[in-house]
Amino acid sequence: MRVIGTAGHVDHGKSTLVAALTGTHPDRLKEEQARQMTIELGFAWFTLPNGEEVGIVDVPGHRDFIENMLAGAGGIDAAMFVIAADEGIMPQTREHLAILDLLQVQSGVVALTKIDLVDDPDWLEMVELDIHQVLQGTTLENAGIIRVSARSGAGLSELKQALEVCLAEHPARPNLGRPRLPIDRVFTIAGFGTVVTGTLADGQFKLGEDVEILPEGIHGRIRSLQNHKRKEESAIQGSRTAVNIVGVEVDQIKRGDVVVHPGDYQSTRLIDAHFHLLKDASSALQHSADVKLFLGAAEISARVRLLGYDELSPDQSGWIQLDLRQPVVAVRGDRYVLRRPSPGETLGGGMIVDPHPKKRHKRFSNQVIAELEMLRRGSPSEVLLQAAIVNGFSTLNQISDKAGLQPEKALAGLQELVERGQLLLLEKGQISPKNDLYAVSAMQWKIETEKLLTEIGHFHQNYPLRKGMPREELKSRLKMATRLFNASLGKWKEEGLLSEIGAFISRSNYQVRFASQQQSIISDLWKKFETAPFSPPSVKECLAAIGEEIYNALIDKAELVQISSEVVYRRKDYDYLVNSLQENFGNQPEFTVAQFRDKYQTSRKYALAFLEHLDKIGITIRDGDIRRLKKSA
Numbered sequence: 001m002r003v004i005g006t007a008g009h010v011d012h013g014k015s016t017l018v019a020a021l022t023g024t025h026p027d028r029l030k031e032e033q034a035r036q037m038t039i040e041l042g043f044a045w046f047t048l049p050n051g052e053e054v055g056i057v058d059v060p061g062h063r064d065f066i067e068n069m070l071a072g073a074g075g076i077d078a079a080m081f082v083i084a085a086d087e088g089i090m091p092q093t094r095e096h097l098a099i100l101d102l103l104q105v106q107s108g109v110v111a112l113t114k115i116d117l118v119d120d121p122d123w124l125e126m127v128e129l130d131i132h133q134v135l136q137g138t139t140l141e142n143a144g145i146i147r148v149s150a151r152s153g154a155g156l157s158e159l160k161q162a163l164e165v166c167l168a169e170h171p172a173r174p175n176l177g178r179p180r181l182p183i184d185r186v187f188t189i190a191g192f193g194t195v196v197t198g199t200l201a202d203g204q205f206k207l208g209e210d211v212e213i214l215p216e217g218i219h220g221r222i223r224s225l226q227n228h229k230r231k232e233e234s235a236i237q238g239s240r241t242a243v244n245i246v247g248v249e250v251d252q253i254k255r256g257d258v259v260v261h262p263g264d265y266q267s268t269r270l271i272d273a274h275f276h277l278l279k280d281a282s283s284a285l286q287h288s289a290d291v292k293l294f295l296g297a298a299e300i301s302a303r304v305r306l307l308g309y310d311e312l313s314p315d316q317s318g319w320i321q322l323d324l325r326q327p328v329v330a331v332r333g334d335r336y337v338l339r340r341p342s343p344g345e346t347l348g349g350g351m352i353v354d355p356h357p358k359k360r361h362k363r364f365s366n367q368v369i370a371e372l373e374m375l376r377r378g379s380p381s382e383v384l385l386q387a388a389i390v391n392g393f394s395t396l397n398q399i400s401d402k403a404g405l406q407p408e409k410a411l412a413g414l415q416e417l418v419e420r421g422q423l424l425l426l427e428k429g430q431i432s433p434k435n436d437l438y439a440v441s442a443m444q445w446k447i448e449t450e451k452l453l454t455e456i457g458h459f460h461q462n463y464p465l466r467k468g469m470p471r472e473e474l475k476s477r478l479k480m481a482t483r484l485f486n487a488s489l490g491k492w493k494e495e496g497l498l499s500e501i502g503a504f505i506s507r508s509n510y511q512v513r514f515a516s517q518q519q520s521i522i523s524d525l526w527k528k529f530e531t532a533p534f535s536p537p538s539v540k541e542c543l544a545a546i547g548e549e550i551y552n553a554l555i556d557k558a559e560l561v562q563i564s565s566e567v568v569y570r571r572k573d574y575d576y577l578v579n580s581l582q583e584n585f586g587n588q589p590e591f592t593v594a595q596f597r598d599k600y601q602t603s604r605k606y607a608l609a610f611l612e613h614l615d616k617i618g619i620t621i622r623d624g625d626i627r628r629l630k631k632s633a
Contacts, residue, residue, distance in 0.1 A: 001053070001237070002167050004076060005073050005076030005080070006081075006082055007080070007097070007107075008078050012113060012114075013113040013114055013150055014080075017080075020156060022045060022056060025042075033140075034347075038451050044056045045228045048160055049162065050164055055199075055240035057240075070099065071255060071256070073099060073103060074294070075296070075297075077170070077173070079140065080536050081096070081108050081109070084112075085124055086118055095279070095346055097134065098346060100140060102337050102349035105140075106350075109144055109162045109163055110144055110145040111146055111159055112124070112131070113148055114149065115148065115149075131145060143166075174240070179203030179260065179261060182198045182297040183198050183245065183258065184197060184253075185198075186250055186254065188250045194222070195242055196253060197242045197243075199238070202263075204234050204236045205222055206222070206235075207222055207224065209261070211259050212259075212262040212294055213245075214265060214329050215258075215267035215329065216257070217615070218253070221246050222244070223244040225241060225244075226242040227242075228240065228320075252335075252359050258298075264297055267328060268327060269326070270360070271324065271352055272319070272357045272361075274319060274320075275350040276348045276350050277317070277347060279315035282517075284313045285306070286310075286311050287309070288303055290302075290303055290341055291338045293322060295334060295336045295352075298328050298329075301324075302323060305322070305363065306363065307321060308369050319369060333352065334351070334352045339350040351376070353376050354372070368626065380403075380405055380457070380572065381412075381420075384410065384413040384417060387402035389441050391443060393444070394440075395429065395436040396433060398438055400414070409436075418588040422441060423442065425437055425438075426439060426484075427492050438488075449492070452474075453507070456506065457507070460506070460507065460510055463549075465512055465514075465550060466549075467507070489505070514550070522550065529569075529573065534601065536569055538568070539565065540566070542560070558571055561574040567606060567609040578619065582629065589628060590628050591627060593608050596610070615627070618630060
């Protein structure tokens, strides 16, 4: 699931264009509709030509609501940058572009709107030339420009196609397996209670799961999930998600809080970050300046500690430590924006490199700067872990090659990751960047384990009387090569999650149990066996009486023993015949089918079938028309 965000100057037609694309007008407040100006975030969705459904976050364009815009821009995968053809580049056009660049939104399309208001082709050419010049040097410098009119519908098909291409060329963010939902809207629904919305990052939520809301540490449980107004069993990474949470009151939550799995994240009030001051900034950034931090959907007051500088000049980059007035949830690699509180101005932004520094740094320490530079590039273990996450299931040498580290650094990093449990070896052997042992990140293993248990669980649910899923079917469903499947299966068995019975796989605690109605049918069949235990009902008669599923389940549970295509015995009758054979014929050197038939008062059909079965399993030896017990038997 991907999310597109609008951007652009006020009154350039963002909301109207979203309505034309989706059929849903994103302005939901009466004040917005009355003023015909977006104030709060709006949400809609539509389907691309290739069938992919995408969400849209519509943001305010007015400078007075730039901070609302920032709350919606953090989780988007691509930008629909809206510029009116009759006005061209305007102040918030530039500010929104700067924010997209700071957030490193790597893909986007320029929608040149209101082309129905412009009759002069030369004017349109000039506006497009201005747009190309403004985009130059930003993350959107290669964005295509599509001329559209929300009123007439001109260019809408081309815009959808361009957005499809834009998303296809930029892969989705890697799934780190630790879901977090930055909350951008909180409300209540009668009969349901508290509902929060946001764009889900780094994992998935499922119905019934316990969750924690940070930074306050409030605990609740997921009652229901919705995506684009559809109820879902789970919410996946990148999707616009509404979560109904029980056990939490609406006044306990605010925009900027984050919904997570309990224990997955810790909030922080101190952050190390790399920062770039915009070249258009009105003045230098001073040490100890008061700022507003925009991270995800959060807006937090903070004080800037400049590291290595007394001040940063416009278009200059450097290291800062943010001392936050309130705690926030942050992760290494997150992008952020800083604004001046008064007068309101976007200053710049960058990347968080350490969301949990141990202390306030000495401001002019070469060692501190060197350590931060290393973190920015990534320590060996961090680089290797990222490579493992990107690669998924892969070998140690593939992970090392992806990381591009020197062998000694790769070895130390791999050993550190394995010792910390962040990288799991699926095969036994020596840890080495040159070895081809299969390994996987702990986060990815958690995701694959959930997938495995889901597949096995569905099989047990659909076929409750079968002892397990065929091994090859599970391998196919997990889309694993043979060696990787064998290694993973061994690990899951080692963890006590699976049992393997012959060519079948089941959950370790799974047992076939018959329903009361099924047990009644089985009891009726047992009565037929009791009547003539050594001339029992045939396989065909058993199948007719109880059905194939119950019959196979009794075979799997060894309550029935089928000895030929036609003959089957109850386990206790079969065991009796095998054990009594030694007592009755153990003292005579040989016996015939007829003697066996007469001894057990059965027919030749059953006697012959039973003795041929004993021949196959090595209890008897046939010599013409006679048989002898094998001594070892």
